[in-house]
Amino acid sequence: MKQSMSFIPTLREVPADAEIKSHQLLLRAGFIRQNASGVYSFLPLGKRVLQKIEAIIREEMDRAGAIELFMPALQQAELWQESGRWYSYGPELMRLKDRHDRDFALGATHEEVITALVRDEVKSYKRLPLTLYQIQTKFRDEKRPRFGLLRGREFIMKDAYSFHASQESLDEVYNKMYEAYANVFRRCGLNFRAVIADSGAMGGKDTHEFMVLSDVGEDTIAYSDCSDYAANIEMAPVITTYERSDEPHAPLEKVHTPEQRSIEEVSQFLQVPKEKCIKSLLFKVDDRYVLVLVRGDHEVNDVKVKNILEATVVELATPEETKQVMNCEVGSLGPIGVSDDVLVLADHAVKAIVNGVCGANEAHYHYKGVNPDRDFVAQYADVRFIQEGDPSPDGKGTIRFARGIEVGHVFKLGTRYSEAMNATYLDENGRMQPMIMGCYGIGVSRTLAAIAEQYNDEHGLIWPTAVAPFHVHLISVNPKVDEQRKLADEWYIRLQQEGFEVLYDDRAERPGVKFADSDLIGLPVRVTIGKRVSEGIVEVKVRKTGETEEVHVSQLVETLR
Numbered sequence: 231m232k233q234s235m236s237f238i239p240t241l242r243e244v245p246a247d248a249e250i251k252s253h254q255l256l257l258r259a260g261f262i263r264q265n266a267s268g269v270y271s272f273l274p275l276g277k278r279v280l281q282k283i284e285a286i287i288r289e290e291m292d293r294a295g296a297i298e299l300f301m302p303a304l305q306q307a308e309l310w311q312e313s314g315r316w317y318s319y320g321p322e323l324m325r326l327k328d329r330h331d332r333d334f335a336l337g338a339t340h341e342e343v344i345t346a347l348v349r350d351e352v353k354s355y356k357r358l359p360l361t362l363y364q365i366q367t368k369f370r371d372e373k374r375p376r377f378g379l380l381r382g383r384e385f386i387m388k389d390a391y392s393f394h395a396s397q398e399s400l401d402e403v404y405n406k407m408y409e410a411y412a413n414v415f416r417r418c419g420l421n422f423r424a425v426i427a428d429s430g431a432m433g434g435k436d437t438h439e440f441m442v443l444s445d446v447g448e449d450t451i452a453y454s455d456c457s458d459y460a461a462n463i464e465m466a467p468v469i470t471t472y473e474r475s476d477e478p479h480a481p482l483e484k485v486h487t488p489e490q491r492s493i494e495e496v497s498q499f500l501q502v503p504k505e506k507c508i509k510s511l512l513f514k515v516d517d518r519y520v521l522v523l524v525r526g527d528h529e530v531n532d533v534k535v536k537n538i539l540e541a542t543v544v545e546l547a548t549p550e551e552t553k554q555v556m557n558c559e560v561g562s563l564g565p566i567g568v569s570d571d572v573l574v575l576a577d578h579a580v581k582a583i584v585n586g587v588c589g590a591n592e593a594h595y596h597y598k599g600v601n602p603d604r605d606f607v608a609q610y611a612d613v614r615f616i617q618e619g620d621p622s623p624d625g626k627g628t629i630r631f632a633r634g635i636e637v638g639h640v641f642k643l644g645t646r647y648s649e650a651m652n653a654t655y656l657d658e659n660g661r662m663q664p665m666i667m668g669c670y671g672i673g674v675s676r677t678l679a680a681i682a683e684q685y686n687d688e689h690g691l692i693w694p695t696a697v698a699p700f701h702v703h704l705i706s707v708n709p710k711v712d713e714q715r716k717l718a719d720e721w722y723i724r725l726q727q728e729g730f731e732v733l734y735d736d737r738a739e740r741p742g743v744k745f746a747d748s749d750l751i752g753l754p755v756r757v758t759i760g761k762r763v764s765e766g767i768v769e770v771k772v773r774k775t776g777e778t779e780e781v782h783v784s785q786l787v788e789t790l791r
């Protein structure tokens with residue numbers, strides 16, 4: 231590509247609102263431009279890197295037996311209502327209405343769409359397993375879009391979904407995907423680590439995140455200093471105290487609270503200090519139900535396990551016990567929000583303790599005189615997250631912390647979506663069974679930024695060859711000199727014929743500007759045609775090491791290979 235005809239608007243100054251290296255350099259080197267908060271255009275160079283990453287992903291997905299398709303970003307609300315996530319996903323889901331006042335969402339993820347698609351087309355075990363993937367734009371109205379492409383509100387994701395007739399089949403594909411992910415990130419040149427991730431419930435070994443190690447990462451990885459153990463600290467709660475309470479449930483006074491209320495409203499209505507209010511979350515862990523009473527003020531739909539820094543965990547051995555304690559049917563705790571394995575109780579099931587007030591699990595009523603430990607506790611424990619210096623949960627070594635950028639996530643979903651959305655197949659005995667599912671995501675645009683974050687120096691970006699927008703930056707120092715321009719024009723063609731992707735700086739700019747831009751853009755090698763042109767000598771410079779070499783053009787292809 232001739233630079234004179236391209237669109238690479240470089241900047242000398244560091245953009246004021248870009249806090250981290252990758253964001254600054256991608257802007258300065260003309261790879262991206264911000265459109266709105268968390269919304270970016272990919273300029274020609276950025277687009278080429280995306281395509282390189284996507285090509286690597288496609289190769290690895292195809293090798294793992296996944297088939298590409300493309301699904302809509304515009305998704306009808308009905309599907310999200312079927313899965314329950316219309317109610318639980320919260321403000322991150324971009325919602326809109328069409329001209330007929332029908333509700334839609336912009337796809338934050340595609341479990342609903344693909345489950346509906348496969349449900350309608352696949353009826354027999356003979357068609358399973360099936361793994362499908364797409365590379366597509368996702369929309370999430372992030373609370374804090376930041377760090378450029380690292381946390382956007384519109385971003386590119388590769389998402390894959392697998393459907394199975396047995397757990398063994400899911401395990402097999404999960405392992406293949408795990409391998410494929412490791413290959414993708416290795417080929418992108420990233421220094422990364424796969425870590426045990428939070429499955430949305432306590433524990434959960436069936437999900438891993440791929441973390442690029444970086445100080446600007448928003449996740450904390452807890453790893454052992456002498457084994458392979460590595461986990462997102464979100465998934466490593468440590469139980470510090472554990473006691474049994476055999477007190478009977480006390481009789482409680484019921485108060486009418488006329489409208490559905492948030493914690494905040496309840497605290498106002500019943501004149502309860504807000505910090506004493508708690509929220510309850512019900513988790514299902516295998517056959518166990520865990521009720522977590524979370525202290526503090528939380529948005530109903532924005533509650534995540536990571537918010538449980540100080541919580542009381544109530545373990546309920548069986549659904550029956552849960553029913554008894556919660557005083558209602560499990561699964562009918564009012565409008566329950568369902569997010570992955572986490573059931574989030576809606577407003578009127580929210581408990582506010584103050585010498586006690588709590589939701590009565592009945593619309594518009596709260597109990598007074600509640601002592602949660604006495605009234606709601608079968609067993610309880612205080613949880614905190616794992617800390618540096620703790621013994622490693624695998625018994626080997628001591629826990630250390632590192633920061634990570636989550637670039638990929640593989641997850642065994644089980645029948646969470648197929649049951650909610652009725653995606654069934656007929657097994658060998660003609661019996662109807664819910665499909666067992668897995669899902670696998672890679673943040674493609676985030677991966678681009680993560681590479682930029684790991685590969686740069688004070689002069690600019692330093693692209694690994696596998697994902698570089700071009701392989702060679704060919705520069706004619708002064709195109710006004712006929713001899714220089716002619717040789718550069720000639721080698722621009724010849725290098726491409728030899729299979730190199732060439733960015734050719736044919737602009738009539740000062741050499742200083744060209745070299746500075748070249749370092750900023752960061753292609754792996756620079757070939758400069760300058761004053762020794764009459765001898766047929768050019769300069770080859772390796773961007774990463776800064777090493778330069780004078781080479782006769784007859785040796786150029788060999789040198790570059």
Ligand code: ATP
Pocket residue numbers: 339370372379380381382383385386387636637638639671672673674675676
């Ligand atoms: P995070 O914890 O960073 O919010 P997530 O766990 O919500 O990410 P997933 O639902 O697991 O994300 O989505 C799969 C992948 O999509 C992530 O591993 C990440 O690489 C990418 N991704 C998620 N959110 C964003 C975003 N806002 N901007 C860019 N990439 C994202």
Ligand code: MG
Pocket residue numbers: none
């Ligand atoms: Mg997120």
Ligand code: MG
Pocket residue numbers: 636
């Ligand atoms: Mg995450």
Ligand code: MG
Pocket residue numbers: 439636639
């Ligand atoms: Mg994730």
